[in-house]
Amino acid sequence: MAETTLQEIPVLETFQKCPTGIKGLDEITGGGLPQGRPTLICGGAGCGKTLLAMEFLVRGTTEYDEPGVFISFEEKSEELTKNFASLGFDLNDLVAREKLLLDYVHIERSEIEETGEYDLEGLFIRMGYAIDSIGAKRVAIDTIEALFSGFSNETILRAELRRLFRFLKGKGVTAVITGEQGERTLTRFGLEEYVADCVIFLSHQVVNQIATRRLRIIKYRGSAHGTNEYPFLLDEQGFSVMPISSIGLDHSASSERVSTGIQRLDTMLEGKGYYRGSSILVTGSAGTGKSSLAAHFVDAACRRGERCLYFAFEESRNQIIRNMRSIGLDLGQWVDKGVLEFRNSRPTLYGLEMHLVAMHRAIEEFQPAIVVIDPISNLMSVASEMEVKSMLSRLIDYLKMKEITAFCSALTVGGAAGDRTEEGMSSLMDSWILLQSLEGDGERNRGLYILKSRGMQHSNQVREFCLTDNGAKLQDVYVGPGGVLAGAGRIAQEAREKADALGRSQEIECKQRDLERKKALMEAQIAALRIGFDTEVDELERAISRGKLHREAVARDTLTMGRARAADDTPIPEGNGARNGKGERR
Amino acid sequence: MSETKQDDASIPFRDTAGEFELALEEAGTGVYLLRLYVSGMTPNSIRAIENIRKICAEHLEGRYHLEIIDIYQQPIFAKEGQIVAAPTLVKELPPPLRKFIGDLSQTERILLGLDIRKK
Numbered sequence: 166m167a168e169t170t171l172q173e174i175p176v177l178e179t180f181q182k183c184p185t186g187i188k189g190l191d192e193i194t195g196g197g198l199p200q201g202r203p204t205l206i207c208g209g210a211g212c213g214k215t216l217l218a219m220e221f222l223v224r225g226t227t228e229y230d231e232p233g234v235f236i237s238f239e240e241k242s243e244e245l246t247k248n249f250a251s252l253g254f255d256l257n258d259l260v261a262r263e264k265l266l267l268d269y270v271h272i273e274r275s276e277i278e279e280t281g282e283y284d285l286e287g288l289f290i291r292m293g294y295a296i297d298s299i300g301a302k303r304v305a306i307d308t309i310e311a312l313f314s315g316f317s318n319e320t321i322l323r324a325e326l327r328r329l330f331r332f333l334k335g336k337g338v339t340a341v342i343t344g345e346q347g348e349r350t351l352t353r354f355g356l357e358e359y360v361a362d363c364v365i366f367l368s369h370q371v372v373n374q375i376a377t378r379r380l381r382i383i384k385y386r387g388s389a390h391g392t393n394e395y396p397f398l399l400d401e402q403g404f405s406v407m408p409i410s411s412i413g414l415d416h417s418a419s420s421e422r423v424s425t426g427i428q429r430l431d432t433m434l435e436g437k438g439y440y441r442g443s444s445i446l447v448t449g450s451a452g453t454g455k456s457s458l459a460a461h462f463v464d465a466a467c468r469r470g471e472r473c474l475y476f477a478f479e480e481s482r483n484q485i486i487r488n489m490r491s492i493g494l495d496l497g498q499w500v501d502k503g504v505l506e507f508r509n510s511r512p513t514l515y516g517l518e519m520h521l522v523a524m525h526r527a528i529e530e531f532q533p534a535i536v537v538i539d540p541i542s543n544l545m546s547v548a549s550e551m552e553v554k555s556m557l558s559r560l561i562d563y564l565k566m567k568e569i570t571a572f573c574s575a576l577t578v579g580g581a582a583g584d585r586t587e588e589g590m591s592s593l594m595d596s597w598i599l600l601q602s603l604e605g606d607g608e609r610n611r612g613l614y615i616l617k618s619r620g621m622q623h624s625n626q627v628r629e630f631c632l633t634d635n636g637a638k639l640q641d642v643y644v645g646p647g648g649v650l651a652g653a654g655r656i657a658q659e660a661r662e663k664a665d666a667l668g669r670s671q672e673i674e675c676k677q678r679d680l681e682r683k684k685a686l687m688e689a690q691i692a693a694l695r696i697g698f699d700t701e702v703d704e705l706e707r708a709i710s711r712g713k714l715h716r717e718a719v720a721r722d723t724l725t726m727g728r729a730r731a732a733d734d735t736p737i738p739e740g741n742g743a744r745n746g747k748g749e750r751r
Numbered sequence: 752m753s754e755t756k757q758d759d760a761s762i763p764f765r766d767t768a769g770e771f772e773l774a775l776e777e778a779g780t781g782v783y784l785l786r787l788y789v790s791g792m793t794p795n796s797i798r799a800i801e802n803i804r805k806i807c808a809e810h811l812e813g814r815y816h817l818e819i820i821d822i823y824q825q826p827i828f829a830k831e832g833q834i835v836a837a838p839t840l841v842k843e844l845p846p847p848l849r850k851f852i853g854d855l856s857q858t859e860r861i862l863l864g865l866d867i868r869k870k
Contacts, residue, residue, distance in 0.1 A: 271833045278864045280840075281798070281853030286790035287822060287834035294826035316836070316852075 180387055183231075183303070183339040186224030187217070188526075189406030193391035194382060198363055203330050203340040205360035207351045208367030213378060213399050214343040216252070217367070218305035219245070220403045221341050223254045226264040231302035234266045234295045234338075238311035242267040252403050263299045268292075272315030279317060285325040289332055296336055304333060304340040313354050323359075330359050351383070362386045368394075377516035380406055396518030398526065407522040418442065419568055423535075426465030427458075429639035433615055433624035439596055440620060441534075442568040444561050446591065448575045449600030453611050454630055455574035456480075457637050458598070459537045460489040460496060462572055467499035471534035474527060475507045478543040482507035493635045506531055512543045517556050520544065524560060528569070535570045542575040561593050595619045600630060603642075603651045610652035613639060629655065783807075783815035783865070784844035790837035791823045795854045799838035802855035810867045 182196035191197050198204045198221075206214050222233030237245060245267055246256040259265035268291060296304065309326070316322055333340045342360055344352030351357045357364055364383040369376060379394040397406040422437035431438045439445055445462075447455045463473045477485060485507065486497045499505035508527050512520070528536065538560075544553050557573075564571045573594070591597055596618040603612040611630040615623045628639040629651040643650035643658045650658050787803055789796035800819060807815050822829040822837065832841060836852040842865060849864050 268830060270835060272835060276848060276850050278849060278851045278860055279853050280851045280860050280864075281856035282795055283836045283838065283853040284790075284795070285835055286793075286837035287788065287829050287839060288836075290790060290822045290826045290837075291829045291834070294829065312835070 182388070183225075184229060185221050186228040187220055187404045187406065189395065189397070190380075190404070193380075193395055193406060194363075194385065195388055195390055198339055198341070199385070199387070200339050201334060201337045202362040203333055203342055203360045204363040204365065205342050205344055205352070205356055206365045206367065207344040207346055207357070209346045209369060212367040212369040213397070213404065214367060215240070215307050216399060217365075217404055218307050218341045218343055219249055219254070220252075222265060222303050222305050223249075223256075223259065225303045226259055232264050232266075232299045233303035233305065234268065234292070234299070234301040236292060236295070236304065236306045237267065237269050238272060238306075238308055240307075241269045245269075252401060254403075266295050266299050266301065268295050270311075272311055274315055277315060282321075283318075284321065285312070285329070288325075289329065292332070293336070296338060302338055304336075304338045306340065306342045308343040308345060310344055310352065310354050310356065326356070326359050367397075372516070377518055379518075396516070396522055398519060398522040402526075405522060405526060407518065407525055417568070423570060424465045424469075425458075426461030426463075427637050427639060429628065430613075433626075433628065433639075434596075434618055435621045435623065437621075439570060439618075441570055442565055443595035443619070444565065444571040444573065444593060445596045445598065446573050446575060446594040447598045447600060448577050450577050450602060453600035453602060454632055454637065455576070455600060456485070456539055457489070457492055457632055458600070458630075459539050459572055459574055460485070460492075460494050461637055463505060463535065463537060464489075464494050464496065464499070466535045467496075467502075467504045470504065472531060473499070473505045473535045473537065474531050474533035475505065475537045475539065476524060476527075477507055477509045477539050478512050479540065481509050491634075492632050492637060506533075512546050517544060517552055521556050521560060525563065528564075528567070533569060535572065536564060537572045538574070540574040540576050542577075558593055591617075596623075603627075603629075603649065605650070606652070606654040606657075608652050608654075610654075612642065612649075612651060781814060781845065783811050783842065784818075785815060786818045786820060786832065786841045786843060788820050788822050788829065788832060788834045788837060788839045788841070791821060793837075796838050798854040798856060799840070802858070802861075803840060806855070806858060806861060806865075810862065810865075 181200035182194070182198065183200040184191050184197035185194075206217055208214050219235060222235055225231040225233050235245070240248070246260075249256050256265060256267065260267060270288065270291070292304070295301065309329075312322055312326075313319070330340075342356065344354070344356040346366075347353040347355070351364065351366060363385045366381045366383050368379050368381070370379065371377075378397050378399065380397045381394045382390045382392065395406050397404060419441040421441040422439065423441050424438040425431050425434065447458050449455050459475075463475060466473050475485070480488070482500070486495075486500070489496050496505060500507070506527075508524075510520075510523075514520075515523075541553075541557060544556070561571060597616040599614045599616050601612045601614065602609045604610075611632075613628045613630040615625070617623075627642055627649060629642045631638045631640055640651075640655070643655045785803065785807070787799060789799060803817065807817055820828050820832075822834060828834070832839075834841075838852070838854060840851040840855060840861075842849040842851075845866075851861055851864060855861055
């Protein structure tokens with residue numbers, strides 16, 4: 166982010182800048198405050214002037230090794246130490262190591278009597294001494310206007326202030342001077358006349374009962390700077406400013422794919438799922454299963470060991486975990502393992518920009534691979550459509566730059582969830598899944614379409630999206646002459662088809678049996694014929710053998726009779742007839 | 752600055768720490784403990800020193816300790832004494848603490864402020 170913003174704001178080598186170390190401020194100032202010159206920070210009461218000044222010093226010592234002096238006209242050193250301890254700044258330690266010097270300048274009007282001509286040399290000497298004693302490079306003065314309440318001679322004061330800023334420049338320190346906002350002027354006593362190098366204005370506006378802190382650089386002599394009002398956050402980690410401008414469209418694009426967590430949805434997306442680092446929008450009317458789809462995606466990512474950050478604007482963490490358990494997803498285990506974190510807040514907790522800053526910060530802290538925003542449409546309640554779009558485009562750009570996959574859900578109003586999103590933000594999104602209620606046969610069923618998914622051949626068919634005890638499942642819907650059927654309609658249709666099929670198969674079976682019977686009959690007939698045939702063959706053979714026996718018997722009888730008649734011994738012509746018969750047959 | 756140092760050293764009423772302790776003990780006795788912080792020998796400083804010496808001599812003879820501190824020489828005193836303007840005369844004792852800034856040319860205001868006029 167730093168690099169790109171710096172590119173946008175060209176910095177000439179005319180003078181050095183002093184990095185503040187404050188998140189975001191260095192980006193919008195193009196590198197920091199003017200080195201060796203005073204900077205005025207003005208704003209109303211409680212807008213964070215003192216904090217900004219102190220953080221400038223503390224970060225200066227801890228991050229850039231530049232000791233600092235804090236001249237306080239309002240709070241005593243002990244009070245400052247206590248106040249900043251809550252922000253995690255150990256001022257006592259820094260003071261003990263001579264990295265920081267706190268000097269409380271006590272001015273009490275009632276104690277002071279003016280008795281002639283004077284100057285503020287005492288203050289100069291104190292500052293000079295403080296700066297020299299620790300070799301300070303940075304000075305914060307909070308708030309010098311207290312002088313105006315302590316001294317009545319404004320002519321002297323103004324001359325001395327002019328001298329003070331010259332003195333600070335002469336010392337070569339980078340100074341931050343705070344000033345209370347005046348009625349019509351930036352500061353009550355017109356300090357901006359003297360501190361002309363850089364003026365930063367802090368404001369704390371309340372719009373629709375939601376307070377937003379903003380920072381604007383009114384003037385930065387000799388440097389280009391971001392001119393917008395930038396929202397900033399004050400919390401236990403100090404000050405952070407969010408550059409409002411979009412980062413640009415030069416982020417890299419990964420070709421890696423991440424599973425959606427639902428097998429059939431992966432199939433619809435070329436069998437692989439979403440692109441890593443892409444932005445996914447799920448829209449649908451109430452109760453269409455947007456959060457469940459998100460939970461599946463998160464569950465799959467956690468299973469792979471990727472870190473997920475879940476921004477929930479509707480439900481509490483425990484509620485989400487409980488609800489997802491009902492569809493068989495145990496998100497609680499991932500929370501326990503530290504790979505999943507929930508950030509739950511009501512959209513009305515603070516302004517849109519603050520949400521953005523808070524989300525940025527959470528993302529920076531947690532370094533997730535996947536971010537879920539559920540739902541983005543709820544943010545609409547705190548800002549106008551244009552603002553939401555602007556905020557989301559910045560968020561999406563930021564996530565894309567970090568190659569974080571963004572999963573956003575949006576609630577569409579009314580039954581007819583068309584191709585329209587409330588935020589008109591579809592152009593920002595790479596994949597858009599529409600969950601729709603399919604009404605019919607007295608019930609509502611969930612249908613899932615992929616409206617678009619850049620860079621892949623996605624399925625164009627509608628699927629029924631069922632939430633079961635074992636997670637979400639996608640089913641084919643019945644598409645027939647009666648239209649698209651889902652749910653009970655689909656089941657009924659399936660049953661009808663099954664019955665038809667059963668009937669058909671029974672008919673075939675019947676025919677088969679018939680045929681088999683016929684076959685058996687045919688075979689029986691064949692067998693009967695064969696038996697008849699065989700009988701005839703048998704009879705024939707018997708007749709032949711009978712004939713042969715007869716001939717032999719005749720021959721024997723002739724022989725016997727010959728013998729009996731004492732005839733010549735003639736050989737018996739044995740088998741003669743048979744031999745002849747054979748010969749004939751050949 | 753060496754010039755200033757000489758002048759500083761030549762001031763006869765310069766208190767030591769011991770004297771200061773003594774003065775604290777005398778708190779209830781109406782003794783005035785005054786400190787004049789000056790920033791070098793500027794015309795304002797010189798006028799202030801002259802004026803306070805004159806006032807002390809005229810009104811507080813014998814019951815005052817006057818300490819003149821050059822904060823150029825000893826800047827640490829500027830912090831400890833909560834000095835912003837120069838010259839500054841601080842009435843440490845008797846209470847309440849009061850500060851007079853400027854060259855101390857308005858004698859009447861000083862006398863009022865030091866509660867001398869009443870007496």
